[in-house]
Amino acid sequence: MRVTVIGTGYVGTVTGVCLAYLGHQVTCVDTDDKKIARLQQHDIPIYEPGLTELLALAEKSGGIDFRTDLAAAVAESDVIFIAVGTPPLPTGEANLSYLESAARSTGAAMDASRYRVVVNKSTVPVGCGNLVETLIREGIRDGNPWKEREIGFGVASNPEFLREGSAIGDSLYPDRIVVGAQEERTIKVLKDLYQPLVKQQFDPPSFCPRPAGFPKAVPVVTTTLTSAEMIKYAANAFLAMKIGFANEMANICEKVGADAPEVMTGIGLDSRIGISFLNAGIGWGGSCFGKDVQSLMHIAGDYGYQARLLEASLAVNRLQRQLVIQKLQEKLYILKGRTIGLLGLAFKPNTDDLRDAPSLQIIERLLQMGARVRAFDPIAMDACREQYGHLKITYCDSAMSAAEDADAIVLVTEWPEFRDLDLGLVSKQMAQSILVDGRNLFDPAAARIAGFDYCGIGRSENLRGNGKRGAAPRVASV
Ligand SMILES: NC(=O)c1ccc[n+]([C@@H]2O[C@H](COP(=O)([O-])OP(=O)(O)OC[C@H]3O[C@@H](n4cnc5c(N)ncnc54)[C@H](O)[C@@H]3O)[C@@H](O)[C@H]2O)c1
Known part of the structure; x- marks a missing residue:
């Protein structure tokens, strides 16, 4: 599939590289042009063991590129992941400004050429799936020549559980994949996207072998948007x-x-x-x-x-x-x-x-x-x-x-x-x-x-x- 990942931080870069390694064609987008310039030179701005090596393999597999032009990437994509930061405000609430901007820009870049799934990978307060949908619709209305009803899209929540320092192994050999969405069609797209991961149909990279006894199929938890968002918060609250x-x-x-x-x-x-x-x-x-x-x-x-x-x-x-x-x-x-x-x-x-x-x-x-x-x-x-x-x-x-x-x-x-x-x-x-x-x-x-x-x-x-x-x-x- 053609995939855009918005945000090239710890989560976005690892997600993009892993999806490309699994055979998808990935474009990673960031507003930070310095980060993108470095990534284009294969110079990864964060330290994550194995990521440079996997990037080299991903380029030969599905293919991956890095850009600042979100509109062009979204226009060509079936699945758009939002993996931007949601840092805390002084009040302790999540700062949703990056998420809101990414969702609006995604909407503004959509046309009617295909059905797209916008996946929220950022950790967000319960209810943000609905917010993302509203903002995409607003984006579509903002100066878009297409009529809103002509553009087909679904919104999903797919929380991320990787740990920095072991992010590649966590992504290739996850304990579970959680997908929350309202429509069956949206869930089906993500199940297809993750099929190689779920069935473990890929050759493990030599530097990150499949753990002994790893199950033949990764459990997929399909649920509502709200429950998926809550699963992520509940998991982190329990671990803390x-x-x-x-x-x-x-x-x-x-x-x-x-x-x-x-x-x-x-x-x-x-x-x-x-x-x-x-x-x-x-x-x-x-x-x-x-x-x-x-x-x-x-x-x-x-x-x-x-x-x-x-x-x-x-x-x-x-x-x-x-x-x-x-x-x-x-x-x-x-x-x-x-x-x-x-x-x-x-x-x-x-x-x-x-x-x-x-x-x-x-x-x-x-x-x-x-x-x-x-x-x-x-x-x-x-x-x-x-x-x-x-x-x-x-x-x-x-x-x-x-x-x-x-x-x-x-x-x-x-x-x-x-x-x-x-x-x-x-x-x-x-x-x-x-x-x-x-x-x-x-x-x-x-x-x-x-x-x-x-x-x-x-x-x-x-x-x-x-x-x-x-x-x-x-x-x-x-
Ligand atoms: N870091 C982790 O271990 C981890 C694990 C699980 C979940 N998460 C969640 O994933 C999300 C991302 O975390 P992170 O650590 O990767 O964040 P990060 O700060 O490392 O990266 C976020 C990136 O998004 C970019 N960005 C912001 N707004 C943008 C926009 N409108 N368009 C394009 N790019 C934009 C920023 O420039 C930055 O490069 C957060 O919600 C976090 O809670 C993080």
Whole structure:
């Protein structure tokens, strides 16, 4: 099929490249001409593992191009995906201006040559499917020589569940595909579009093999527009709450002398709970959880419902981010004039995305308190320099260098390469060997042998290190 993807951010670029790899002919459109110019040179503006390689394969498969001319792309397309940003407004509501503009322009570019499906992939408040339809109709009326009734189109909601850092695998091997629409005809177009994905009728790229035991058919959930929109919000709210729950349990573990990772393993092996998203740490970040939970709270509020669980989930996360400062104060007392080395800036590993990253809040607080900040991130440092130039950070070219003369280091992002650090060597670089492990990445015993005063999140080892209480009983190897 001929497909247009509007918005070449994390979602749009990955969606476009994957659809082209599956054999569709894709045009990706953005209003940002600098981004498009880079993409035309095969220079992908975001960091996403495997995307450059898949782009090269996609060009040979269905074919993909990048343009700023939305009208020309829409005119030639059967399916138009809207994948523009829906960032939060100061009130917590979603900013729909990009979505509205994309929908209106799509309508204005339509003619009667074919039936088109406009698919909303952006995460939007419930009811936006109807809004998109209205705006497309307005766009059609705005100076379009075609009469509205002559132009056939359907609107669908197809929420995106990819995770930055593993977006290619998430897109090629999804747990499910959700399609919401009013008309059967609209749903049929999307089922046809996704047929190669649903039936897994493609050769997996060598750098992203099909997971062992992956099902022969991907489940497709077909539903109404409203339910599809709600599925996305409910999924993100649940995941944010699950991490928040692990964090709250970790905080209690720390008080009573239990070990959070062991406790979470103990509950996660229960098939009703599941082990993923139970890692305690210094809180979630990223462009989605915070904005989507807030937006869902607003929607609930519009209907006179106070979403207390969602409110608590945000509150727990806010508190969790303050833990780093609290733990540094417990170890160092005074932060003024201290040097703190941060390992990681991105909100999670394998991405350069800094939106709502805990690192930023930690840095701001440390600087306010008069500390000096040295930082190393394998990928996100350029983005940080560019987007947060006002933060006075000394950027370092390695983790080792970030630790140089530091009074403490803080593991903020669990990049896999940090796991392999020679902690003995790291501690030798430092003025004081204090390690705040914000993601429970390191083995506390190994960190201690390396000379560190180690402090994780919800770990009974915190207590052992201080010699305050006896060792907690350990579970058999799991
Ligand atoms: N990033 C994720 O991991 C993720 C996962 C699932 C869902 N989502 C949702 O997907 C949507 C997109 O997220 P993202 O992270 O890709 O955003 P992004 O900010 O990285 O990209 C959005 C792009 O849209 C472009 N744009 C804005 N208005 C436009 C217009 N009128 N015409 C053409 N291009 C336009 C912007 O220039 C930008 O390049 C959001 O609603 C987000 O909540 C994101």
